[in-house]
Amino acid sequence: MRMIMSYYLTILLQKIPPTIPEFDFSGIVVALSVNAKPALRAEFPPGAPVLGMNDRIFEAASGLAAVACTAMNLVTRTRVKKGDRVLVNGGSSGTGLMTIQLVKDIVGVTGRVVAVCSVNSEAAVKGVIHYTTHDPLHSHPVTHHSHDSANGPFDLIFDTISVQDLYTHSAAYLVRSISSLPQTFLCIGPSKHRIEKVSKFFEEGKLGVVVGSVWEMDGVMKAYERSMTRHTKGKVIVKIQEV
Numbered sequence: 001m002r003m004i005m006s007y008y009l010t011i012l013l014q015k016i017p018p019t020i021p022e023f024d025f026s027g028i029v030v031a032l033s034v035n036a037k038p039a040l041r042a043e044f045p046p047g048a049p050v051l052g053m054n055d056r057i058f059e060a061a062s063g064l065a066a067v068a069c070t071a072m073n074l075v076t077r078t079r080v081k082k083g084d085r086v087l088v089n090g091g092s093s094g095t096g097l098m099t100i101q102l103v104k105d106i107v108g109v110t111g112r113v114v115a116v117c118s119v120n121s122e123a124a125v126k127g128v129i130h131y132t133t134h135d136p137l138h139s140h141p142v143t144h145h146s147h148d149s150a151n152g153p154f155d156l157i158f159d160t161i162s163v164q165d166l167y168t169h170s171a172a173y174l175v176r177s178i179s180s181l182p183q184t185f186l187c188i189g190p191s192k193h194r195i196e197k198v199s200k201f202f203e204e205g206k207l208g209v210v211v212g213s214v215w216e217m218d219g220v221m222k223a224y225e226r227s228m229t230r231h232t233k234g235k236v237i238v239k240i241q242e243v
Contacts, residue, residue, distance in 0.1 A: 023190065026050050026061035027240075060209040061202070063094060063235030068198035068207060069190040071098035075106070078156055083110040087141065087154045087173075090161035091115025092233040097210050099158050105206070112151070117233075138165055141173035161230060210234030217241070 029048045032041055044050075050061075080086065084107045090096040096115065104113050145151050153173045159166055201207040212234035215223040220238050227236045 023066040024062050024064065026058045026064075059211050059214055059237045059239070062237055063209045063211060064198060064202055064207075065190045065195050067094035067235070068098045068202075069194040070095050070188060071102055072194060072198060073188040074099065074158060075102045078158075080106045080156060082106065082108050084155040085112040085114075085145075085152060087114050087116070087145075087157045089116040089157070089159040089163055089166055091117035092210075093160050093230075094210075094235050095160040096158075097234065098207065099160060101207055103158075114145075114154075138169035138172075142169060145173040147172075147176075212236055214239060 027050050029044050029046050029050065031046060032044065049058075080103055084103075086103050086107060088096050088099050088103070091100060092115075096117070100113060100115060104111075107113060141154070143149075145153055147153050153175050155175050157166070157170060157174060198207060202209070210233060212232045213223070213226060214237045215226075216239055223236050223238050226232060
């Protein structure tokens with residue numbers, strides 16, 4: 001039916017000075033600008049925890065908003081439904097892990113979620129494609145998820161790390177649409193409504209954040225080196241100061 005590829009605005013931000021890194025943060029409100037509106041002052045007074053995480057740890061909360069809102073946007077727009085067969089590329093990435101959780105809840109026991117990652121995540125999905133042992137990547141779905149295979153083709157593919165090769169060969173393992181779907185480009189991101197929604201899911205235990213590593217501020221460059229490898233499991237967190 002459709003293949004969704006994700007690209008990240010942080011790539012563009014590198015070329016727009018002054019560069020302010022990252023979207024996500026958590027902590028406690030210390031002070032507000034003199035220009036802050038009364039409604040904002042009422043909602044976020046000094047001492048209020050950002051995102052309202054209550055007793056949840058701040059490390060996990062800081063890795064929630066951007067990836068969870070992105071995943072929610074993608075899943076909502078593609079209209080994932082019960083019983084769908086879904087492939088998630090980049091299954092151990094921040095967005096990939098959120099997408100898996102949301103999709104798994106929707107497709108239910110009659111659906112199938114397969115993840116592409118280097119880390120075994122079979123507890124979360126019904127199949128894992130280890131990209132380290134399948135080169136080129138498309139060779140596995142061509143063999144095991146073709147239109148005449150026992151598993152059948154995928155109804156949707158979420159590519160959270162943008163592998164063009166996966167798209168190029170997708171006709172072999174993606175359900176054919178009744179009509180040709182045009183390519184579209186959408187710019188999506190967190191909003192107050194979505195952040196409140198994913199925060200509620202987080203507090204209720206419906207969404208979990210996998211923290212891959214936590215770094216002190218003096219190790220921020222090493223944290224970026226880790227993140228730039230694109231082979232991390234979960235979120236890379238930098239601790240600015242104790243709260």
